[in-house]
Amino acid sequence: METFFSKQLQMLRKQSGITQEQLAAKLGVTAQAVSKWENGSYPDGDLLPKIADIFDVSIDNLYGRGEERCSFEQQVVNHMQAIADSSQDSCAEWLENYLNIIWAMQLTAWRECRYYYDLPDFKDSNGTIASECTCNTGVTYMRLNKDFRYFTFIEQPESFAKQFSDIDKLSELFRFLGDKMNLKVVMYLLSLDNGEVAGASTIATHLGYPKEKIEKALQYLLSINGSNKEIIEISVLCADNGKEKVYGVRNYLPEMLILLTGAFAVLNQPHGYSTNVNNRDYPFFDRKDMSFIKVGEKNEEK
Template identity: 30%
Template sequence: MDEKNVFRKNLVKRRKELGLTQDMLAQKLNVSAQAVSKWENSSYPDSELLPMLAKALGTSIDSLFGSKNSDPETDILQLIHDRVQTVAPEKRSEFVMQMLYSIIYAYNPSFHQAGRMHSKYDKETYAGVKTDQDIALARLNSDLRYFIYLENPENGVNGYFTTPKNMARLLKTLADEDAIRIISYLGSGRRNKMHSVNVMSKRLDLPEEKVQSIIDRLDRLGIVWRVSVDLDEGETIMYGYTHNQALPMILTLAQSVCNYFSSWDPSYDVYSFGVFKDETGLIKNDLPDVHGWKDDE
């Protein structure tokens, strides 16, 4: 294969790997989509555009021309690995959040430089992505920052809901304010700390029967675990908290869902359908006819 064909093949391959259309790549380079089409079919870009093209594709000029067989994504992953390991543990969360914010920022093809999260926001601010392939949500305020990423399954996220009854039981449990108080209490303890219902009842000023009922539900849901303890006064059950990573995320997201997402920095929104898929076949997505101007109007 000659050099021109190698270049065109590598250009098309790398563009598609990044999920870029010809128009999106053209916007990054401030050229026309027709120019990109010509590069992929019959001509070379001007020499002064080659460095910009390589940068936009996250690769090298040598790789585009087939002179150097390298996988730039592997290099990027190694770079991230090495960088995270060199960051002090107390500063790692800030670095990771900045890195994840930059990922959301990079989704917009009109942004040509790395996004850098502000150190201060005057109001509650989010960054988000909604495409047909994935969704992401980040809260950016320094009092609580988080990043959630979900790859959109082909059959929709609802295909993963294999135990809807247990999901309903969890949500019903969390609908009780006292359950949230108990979870917050358990979650504030050190690892492997055991708790008795009697002590929790006294410290939270809740009826012992109520605490036992909620703890039993949390036990069946796998949020707490139990052991039998042999004491002088008899055998009793003690409960430990699993420190499940998903649960604080659920509660944190619940608080965010209760707010109106009014401030974005940034939001990239190009989806056609949501992450839930219609399993009933009842939803019709045909668009009604929209009439344009009539000749006599």
């Protein structure tokens, strides 16, 4: 079982960029001994000053005591940074630790839960569970199954209704995505790698729709792109001195992926909840902020 000492020793070692074997050589012990310390056991007392000297910290610091003890937030930063620095291919380990930290925070929403337990194991199951906390200061939602795991955090703004008051643009976006061809265009763009581009004719061939309709869909996506330009349009010179426009994505369209993930959650309810905490005293939308939903003098489109 890991202890603060074991976690601290592991963090200090990784931050210093030395291996278990190198630390063992400095201390005159085996690498197996260092491995045991990092998994919950303790070294002999006469080794503690040597360990503290190697990492230039106090003995108290090794046990999380004294002025040198950093904040919990800094410990998280140190821990995650040590993982990121451990190798160039540490992304999977970093994300797994990130998920475990989020899971630990989700458990604390259930105040009766005093002990951490591991994420549910879905190796032999196709089940889906969710963990959510709804309170006056925001919402958290974590969804877990074997193939699809994600987490959402929304801090309470001054008014949710005001954030979504541009209902014309929202309805236009949902109408666009409500068209099957347009949705396929978005998914096709999500399949493009950074630096990879495709023309409307190529997308039309792959999807089986008229080029003109594909171009219209792409132009709409460009129009809502904003200043960050996640979707890019490039003009390519052709052999006949004409020009063809090709399209690509920057940063893999994370916003669209988030939107699709939210739709997936609505359509696929979890089988159960690991934690389901509702401490909210009022609805998300305050009707006094919702004048924008009233029908105006002109009839709305049906």
